[in-house]
Amino acid sequence: MSRNAQAFEEPILEVQAALEGLKAQPENPRTTKEIQKLEQKLAKLQRDIYANLTDWQRCLVARHPNRPYTRDYVEQLFVDFEELHGDRRFADDPAIMAGFARFRGQTVAIIGHQKGRDMKAKLYRNFGMPRPEGYRKAMRIMQLAEKFRRPIICMIDTPGAYPGIDAEERGQAEAIAYNLWAMARLKVPIAVIVIGEGGSGGALALGVGDHIAMLENSVYSVISPEGCASILWKDASQMEQAAEALHLTSRKLLKLGLIDSIIEEPLGGAHQDPVEMAKRVGDHIAAWLQDSFGVSDSERVALRYQKFRAMGIYSEVG
């Protein structure tokens, strides 16, 4: 566990370890009191540390190895999930998972980036970095949802689209571009939830929806802080400054009008209580589904257009 922890989590982990040690002992009034005290200390510690995270530290939380991934939410929230594979053109890309499932009685399409937990799974999922066939699979499932009139839920969690020779050969740029174009035209409701890392175009290719939410500690950015630092500071180790400058946190993006809502995370981040986190995501989806009923298809497409049309801050002279 501590091997995975980020440096700023160390004090939390120490108290957690002490607590576990105490709880393992036979119960007596003294330890009970001690446990109570430690639990209060832990809660305060988590509150303090998480209230004062730097933007870079939030990137680390978004990338936390124990953070729930798309599959974790699918398992917690949906019943009868059936994964559907392949883009029907070239291959199946495990960096994106897609399929249909039932959510509180209603059938929905669910599409999301998928990272791997252990090294073998990480390699299999290509660290959540899709190739073109991943985006084409995603679009195929979205078009199925359109045909059979089922709402679409997209979960974003990727460092970015895969930068490799094969990906370029098969049209990484075209695959992303086509998704942006086609998602703007879909008539069915589309919810987008950034659950971890929103890495640039590779994230946006699943991100053109009617409602865009971010988990509190997730990030969404045009470039990784490391990449930005190496270009604009000529030094990749300036990523802390770059993270601050890029405005990639949920609160900053809400202020800029680029997202619609923030889903608060349990104390200490989603990875501290994945069950509670999934419950909150579920409640968010349920409320969104409820809201989307009253809107007609043409109205929905027009609203989605206006939403993205309004994005951007510029000035006008004369």
Added chain:
Amino acid sequence: MTWFIKKSEPIKVQKEKTVIVPEGMWQKCPSCREIIYRKELVRNDNVCPKCDYHFRIDPKERYDSLFDDSRYTYLHTSVRSTDPLTFKGLKKYRDQVKSLEKRGLEHDAVHVARGAVGGIDTIIAVMDFNYLGGSMGSAVGEKITRAIETGLEDRVPVIIFSCSGGARMMEGALSLMQMAKISAALARLSDAGVPFISVLTDPTTGGVTASYAMLGDINIAEPKALIGFAGPRVIQQTIKQELPEGFQRSEFLLQHGMLDAIVSRSEMKQKLVRYLTFLAPVTD
């Protein structure tokens, strides 16, 4: 004991090809290193007579060569970049924008103009690499979106000459979202049956390639242009291998089915007129 010894050579980063424009009479071709007489280069549409490398040209030169009698009107010139994130890298973004405007680059990284091309009323957007590497920020996104919307309202075909390193980092996710904004506008244009032709020039990478540059009814490129999603250096750092010869050049993209044709500068107008005629909306 190891059977194979891994040579620990540092990753070779290809030196950026910089075009030093001398005041003098001669210019070196960044592709074949030939020394070319400037007047000859200009006579040859700024194309290297030896290797056919297409030098980057100013939007104005592009317009003069495309619009009939070099007559056209600029559109949407009032849109300017601001500094929404008060971004400061090694330089302040605000200062960069100011000094570019002082240098007379008030069009930001994209110019929009309207005029007749072979007698066909056409809107042409041309990106300018001299303005922060042709990067796409909010102003670029807004200008291109307005160009598309004008095309939609007046049922006038739209052509975009891309030349860009991608989204503008200094505006963060605001830049990223321009990809979605422009693509959504193009979807409307497409539904209305108004043609959009994308012309990719050297270089077109990142968020520009991964949005409008790849969404043309017809996608064409100038010869030997660098075109890709990820830049070659990023790919090299990721896979730690030498990249194949000609990788991510126009010819490579044509071979892999991403382009309809490669069109040299001397033929550009003639071909565009032909495409516009083929795709002209049928009036009934």
